[in-house]
Amino acid sequence: xxxxxxxxxxxxxxxxxxxxxxxxxxxxLEFIYSKFRERIKSDMVSIKTHGDRTLFxxxxxxxxGKIMGYDVKIQLYTVPGQVKxxxxxxxxxxxxxxxxxxxxxxxxxRKKNVLSLKNLQENLAMYKKSIFKxxxxxxxxxxxxxKEGIPLLPTxxxxxxLNSQLKVPSFxxxxxxxxxxxxxxxxxxSLTMASLQxxxx
Amino acid sequence: xxxxxxxxxxxxEPGSEGEEEDKQLGSNYDDITFTDYTLGQEELExxxxxxxxxxxxxxxxxxxxxxxxxxIIAQRDNGACDHDLYSxxxxxxxxxxxVDTMAKIVGEEEFSxxxxxxxxxxxxxxxxxxxxxxxxxxxxxxxxxxxxxxxxEAVDKINGVWKP
Numbered sequence: 001x002x003x004x005x006x007x008x009x010x011x012x013x014x015x016x017x018x019x020x021x022x023x024x025x026x027x028x029l030e031f032i033y034s035k036f037r038e039r040i041k042s043d044m045v046s047i048k049t050h051g052d053r054t055l056f057x058x059x060x061x062x063x064x065g066k067i068m069g070y071d072v073k074i075q076l077y078t079v080p081g082q083v084k085x086x087x088x089x090x091x092x093x094x095x096x097x098x099x100x101x102x103x104x105x106x107x108x109x110r111k112k113n114v115l116s117l118k119n120l121q122e123n124l125a126m127y128k129k130s131i132f133k134x135x136x137x138x139x140x141x142x143x144x145x146x147k148e149g150i151p152l153l154p155t156x157x158x159x160x161x162l163n164s165q166l167k168v169p170s171f172x173x174x175x176x177x178x179x180x181x182x183x184x185x186x187x188x189x190s191l192t193m194a195s196l197q198x199x200x201x
Numbered sequence: 202x203x204x205x206x207x208x209x210x211x212x213x214e215p216g217s218e219g220e221e222e223d224k225q226l227g228s229n230y231d232d233i234t235f236t237d238y239t240l241g242q243e244e245l246e247x248x249x250x251x252x253x254x255x256x257x258x259x260x261x262x263x264x265x266x267x268x269x270x271x272x273i274i275a276q277r278d279n280g281a282c283d284h285d286l287y288s289x290x291x292x293x294x295x296x297x298x299x300v301d302t303m304a305k306i307v308g309e310e311e312f313s314x315x316x317x318x319x320x321x322x323x324x325x326x327x328x329x330x331x332x333x334x335x336x337x338x339x340x341x342x343x344x345x346x347x348x349x350x351x352x353x354e355a356v357d358k359i360n361g362v363w364k365p
Contacts, residue, residue: 003272007242012272012287042285045292056295061287075271075291091298095270 002097002196010071011200013192014095018120019102020112021053021081024141027175028102029060029076032185035178039063054080057092067193068200074189081116090123098135098192100184102175103158105142107151110161117162135191136168139184144174238268238332238365245275247362252277255355256337259347262322263338266329266359269294274333282338293336297326316345327352332365 002013017025026046033044040062047056060076079089101120103113121131140158153161155172163170169187173180240248248266252275256264263278265286271294273286297315304312315326325337325348335356339348 001270003268003270003274005245005274007245014270014272042288045288047292047295056299057291059288059291061291073287075287077291087302088299091295091302094294094298095268095272 001095002192004070004196004200008071009069010073011067011196012073012075013097013196014075014077015098015100015188015192016092016096017076017078017100017102018089018116019081019141020104020109020116021083023081023102023104023109023113023116024175025078025081025102026054026058028100028139028141028181028184029058029078031175031178031181032062032076033060035182036062053082054078055085056080056088064189068197070200072193074192076185083115083119086119086123089119090126093123093127096124096127096129096134097196098137098188100137100139100188101162102139102141103162105140105152105155105158105172106145107153110153110157113158114161132166135188135195136166137184137188137191138163138166138168138170139180140170140172141175143172143179144177238363240274240363244363248275248359249277251355251358251362255351255358259351260343261337261339261348261351265290265293265336267294267334267336268332269298269334271295284338289336293324293326294334297328297334314349325349325352327356329356329359330365333359335359 002011004011017028019025029044033040040060042061045059046054047058049055057080058078062074062076064072064074066072077092079092099120101117124131124134140155143152146152159170169191171180171184171187173184175181252264252266257277257279261279263282263284264276265273266275267273267290271291273290276286300315301311304310311328317324321340323339323345325339327335327337329335335352337348337352
């Protein structure tokens, strides 16, 4: 959970990108990093395998400026999406303030999205958090693949599969081209900050 | 499939737990944090003094008190360090959590010495309590033995200021 330092007037909040393997979580962060290069002072940290798969997490600190007199530092994290890395995935969720669930729009990934969302619910529950209470945004990624003739799930189907109970904001996006990547991030930051606002008053 | 997911996402227990947690947090709203712990400004200052007096004055280059989620609670350095502390804190907490999980797998409660030695800089990790970790960066002038002694003293003092 966010750490608020009254002395230095600083807030550190943790936002985690979750979702099935090869869904585009790291690509989301890479796009944000390239887009806001001049505002992000430090390097993006990636702990990955030789095959460029996320092994532990990616980390990108993002200074969003002052809110209600506090310097707000958002820490963006991704988890490894592969099923076998559940132990490390769980470690990254420790102290999370907001979540983006990056779903893969490809027809053949339909089941993996659902399993990953269920896995998120279980892992949040281990920290006594409810998926219904954590600030959460869904992103239906890889919409650009439609141009390549790859069959994609209609966003209505993804909504029905993943968002019929959660009823959280969702974005059709393409992390590769950057479409709706920044709006996704802005939305989760605003939801997260809204949930922290009571503390900052 | 959709039906399956529905039943999985509508289990009531996590929701009610969340509510309880909200209530607990609510009682802390007038104080300083949104975390599991609460630290006042005065306590923070005392902790910063411990870091300065016990560690920086003993020749340590940089010292960080972080929580297990990777947030920086307090920080002091000798003025000659230019490390990316936020990344360092994120990696240190993850590293500690990974090593801690490895210890459990081989049947240990925890590994007591966590230390990385480099040519010019070394990093030492010390668990302060269930919430906090103390990360110390030091060079050749400080021996590991002295550092461990100083860190142990600092940990005691920090726990004297604040305990979960």
